[in-house]
Amino acid sequence: MSGAVLHSGAPRVWQRFTPGQRIARSLLYIVTAIAVVWSIKTIEIIPEFLYDAPEQTADLFKRMWPFDWAFYPKAIHHALIETFHIATLGTILAIVLALPLSFLAARNFTRNPVLNFVAQFIFVSSRSVNSLIWALLFVAVFGPGALSGVLSIAFRSIGFVGKLFGEALEEAQRGPIEALTAAGAPRSMVLAKGYWPQVEPAFWSVALLRWDINIRESAVLGLVGAGGIGVALDAALNNLYWDQVGLILAVIFAVVIVTEIVTSTIRKRII
Amino acid sequence: MSLPSATVRPPAFPANWASRIGWIGLALYTLYATSILNLTWARFVTGLDNGAKFLARMFPPNFAPDKLDLIATGMLESIQIAILATFFGVLLSLPLGLAAARNLAPGWLSWSARGLIAVFRSFHPVIVSILFVKAVGFGALAGILALIVSSMGFVSKLFAEVVEEMSPKQVEAVRATGANFWNVLIFAVMPQVMARFVGLSVYQLDSNLRNSTMVGIVGGGGIGAPLFTAYQRFDYDVVLTILLCIIGLILMTEMVSNRIRRIFQ
Numbered sequence: 001m002s003g004a005v006l007h008s009g010a011p012r013v014w015q016r017f018t019p020g021q022r023i024a025r026s027l028l029y030i031v032t033a034i035a036v037v038w039s040i041k042t043i044e045i046i047p048e049f050l051y052d053a054p055e056q057t058a059d060l061f062k063r064m065w066p067f068d069w070a071f072y073p074k075a076i077h078h079a080l081i082e083t084f085h086i087a088t089l090g091t092i093l094a095i096v097l098a099l100p101l102s103f104l105a106a107r108n109f110t111r112n113p114v115l116n117f118v119a120q121f122i123f124v125s126s127r128s129v130n131s132l133i134w135a136l137l138f139v140a141v142f143g144p145g146a147l148s149g150v151l152s153i154a155f156r157s158i159g160f161v162g163k164l165f166g167e168a169l170e171e172a173q174r175g176p177i178e179a180l181t182a183a184g185a186p187r188s189m190v191l192a193k194g195y196w197p198q199v200e201p202a203f204w205s206v207a208l209l210r211w212d213i214n215i216r217e218s219a220v221l222g223l224v225g226a227g228g229i230g231v232a233l234d235a236a237l238n239n240l241y242w243d244q245v246g247l248i249l250a251v252i253f254a255v256v257i258v259t260e261i262v263t264s265t266i267r268k269r270i271i
Numbered sequence: 272m273s274l275p276s277a278t279v280r281p282p283a284f285p286a287n288w289a290s291r292i293g294w295i296g297l298a299l300y301t302l303y304a305t306s307i308l309n310l311t312w313a314r315f316v317t318g319l320d321n322g323a324k325f326l327a328r329m330f331p332p333n334f335a336p337d338k339l340d341l342i343a344t345g346m347l348e349s350i351q352i353a354i355l356a357t358f359f360g361v362l363l364s365l366p367l368g369l370a371a372a373r374n375l376a377p378g379w380l381s382w383s384a385r386g387l388i389a390v391f392r393s394f395h396p397v398i399v400s401i402l403f404v405k406a407v408g409f410g411a412l413a414g415i416l417a418l419i420v421s422s423m424g425f426v427s428k429l430f431a432e433v434v435e436e437m438s439p440k441q442v443e444a445v446r447a448t449g450a451n452f453w454n455v456l457i458f459a460v461m462p463q464v465m466a467r468f469v470g471l472s473v474y475q476l477d478s479n480l481r482n483s484t485m486v487g488i489v490g491g492g493g494i495g496a497p498l499f500t501a502y503q504r505f506d507y508d509v510v511l512t513i514l515l516c517i518i519g520l521i522l523m524t525e526m527v528s529n530r531i532r533r534i535f536q
Binding site: 021024025028032035036038039040042043044045046049050053056057060081082085086088089092124125128129130132133136137140141142143145146147150193216217219220223224227233237249252253256257260 | 284297300301304305307308309310314315318319321322325347348350351352354355358389390392393394395397398401402405406407408409410411412415481482484485488489492498499502507510514517518521522525531534535
C-alpha cells in the first residue's frame with residue numbers, strides 16, 4: 001500500500017490490516033454468523049419442556065435444601081477420599097507414562113522424525129478422547145471400580161502433560177547440555193543435570209495444573225461406574241434424593257475450591 | 272584472597288536432601304494409595320484378558336447405513352451444541368470478564384464477578400448438565416446451557432487476566448481526552464485485548480466440541496446419547512465407529528482453529 005498516494009499530495013491513508021487480512025477476517029465473521037444461524041434454526045428443542053422450566057428449577061432447589069447431612073458420614077466421606085486418591089494416583093501414573101514420551105516428542109532431544117510423530121500421535125489421541133469416554137472403555141475392560149478411574153484419568157492426562165512438558169524440553173537452552181557433554185558426562189547425567197534443572201519449574205507447574213483439573217474430572221467418573229464420589233452422585237440422582245445430590249455438589253464445590261487454593265499456594269512457593 | 276585447600280573441593284552437585292525426601296514421600300504415597308484403592312496386579316491381568324475380548328468385539332467397526340444415519344444426526348447435534356454454547360458463552364463472558372478485571376471494575380463488582388466465575392468453573396460440565404436436564408428437560412437445550420456455563424467460567428477468567436495485564440497508558444490517554452466509560456472501553460481496552468479474546472474463544476470452541484460429545488451421557492443431547500446406548504447394549508462395534516467419528520471431528524477442529532488463530536494474530 002505504500003507509495004501509491006505519495007505523488008498526489010493527498011494525506012497518506014494508514015490501514016491496520018492488509019486487504020488479505022481484512023478479507024480473511026470478514027469471511028470468518030460471515031462464517032460464524034452463518035454457523036450460529038444454521039444451528040439455531042436446525043437444532044431440536046422441545047418447547048413443551050420449556051413452559052415449566054421456572055417451576056422445575058424452583059422445585060430443584062426446594063428439594064435440595066436442607067441437605068441430608070446424615071448422608072455425609074454414611075457414604076460421601078469414603079467416596080470423597082477415593083476420588084482424591086483416584087485423581088492423585090491418576091496424575092502420578094500419567095506423569096510416569098508421559099515423561100518418556102515427551103522426551104521422544106522433543107525434537108532437540110530425539111532427532112528422529114518418526115519417533116517424534118509417534119509420540120505426538122499418542123498425545124493427540126489421548127487428548128481427543130474425553131475422560132468420561134476413557135472411563136467407559138476401561139469400565140468395560142477392568143469392570144467398575146477405582147482401577148478404571150485411575151486408568152482413565154491417567155490416559156486422558158498423558159496427552160496434556162506430555163505435550164506441555166515436551167514443549168518445555170524443546171525450549172531448553174543448549175549451553176549447559178553442550179557443556180556437560182563436552183566434559184564427558186554420560187547421557188543420564190546430561191538428563192539429570194542438564195535438562196532437568198531447566199525444565200523443573202515447567203514440570204511442577206504442568207503437574208499441579210493437571211492435578212487440579214483431575215480432581216474436577218474424577219468427581220464425574222463415577223457416573224459411568226469408575227469409582228469415587230460420582231457413584232454416590234449417580235445413586236442419589238437415580239433415587240431422586242435431591243437433598244443428597246445437593247450435599248454432594250456442595251462437597252465437590254468445597255473440595256475444588258480447597259484444591260485451587262492449595263495449588264496456587266504451592267505454585268507461588270516453588271515456581 | 273586465599274583459596275581453600277585444593278584437597279577438599281566441594282562436590283559439583285551437592286545432594287539435595289529436601290527434594291529427595293519429597294520424592295520418597297511421593298513414592299510412599301503411591302504405594303499407600305494403591306493399597307487403599309485395592310489396585311492389585313492380579314486384577315490388572317484379568318482385565319487385560321477381558322480387554323482382548325473387548326477389542327475383538329470392537330473390530331471391525333460397524334458401518335451399517337442405519338447406524339451411520341444415527342451417528343450423523345448425533346454428531347450434527349453435538350456440533351450445533353458446541354457452536355451455540357460457544358457463541359452465547361463467549362458473548363456473556365465479555366461483560367463478565369471485564370467486570371472481574373480489577374483494574375477496570377470497582378472492588379465490590381470484581382469480587383462478586385470472581386465469585387460467580389469460581390462457581391461456574393468448579394463444576395464439571397456433565398454435572399451442570401444434570402441440573403439443566405432436570406430444569407429444562409432432556410435434549411440439546413440442557414447441553415447448550417451447561418456448556419454456556421462452563422464456557423463462561425473458562426473464558427471470563429482468562430479474559431479478566433488478559434485485561435489486567437494490558438498497558439494502562441492507552442487507557443489513561445483516552446481518558447485524558449474526556450472520553451466516557453464506553454469510549455474508553457471501545458478505543459483503549461478492546462484493541463489491546465481483542466486478539467487474545469478471539470484466541471480464547473477459538474480454544475473454547477475446541478473444548479466445547481469435546482464436551483458436547485459427553486453431555487449426552489446424562490441426557491443433554493448430542494452424540495453422547497447414541498454412544499452410551501450402544502455401550503449399554505454391548506454394541507461395541509458401534510461404539511468404535513462413534514469414537515472414530517469423534518476423534519476425526521476433533522482433529523479437524525484442531526486444524527481449523529489453528530488456521531483461525533493465525534488469521535487473528
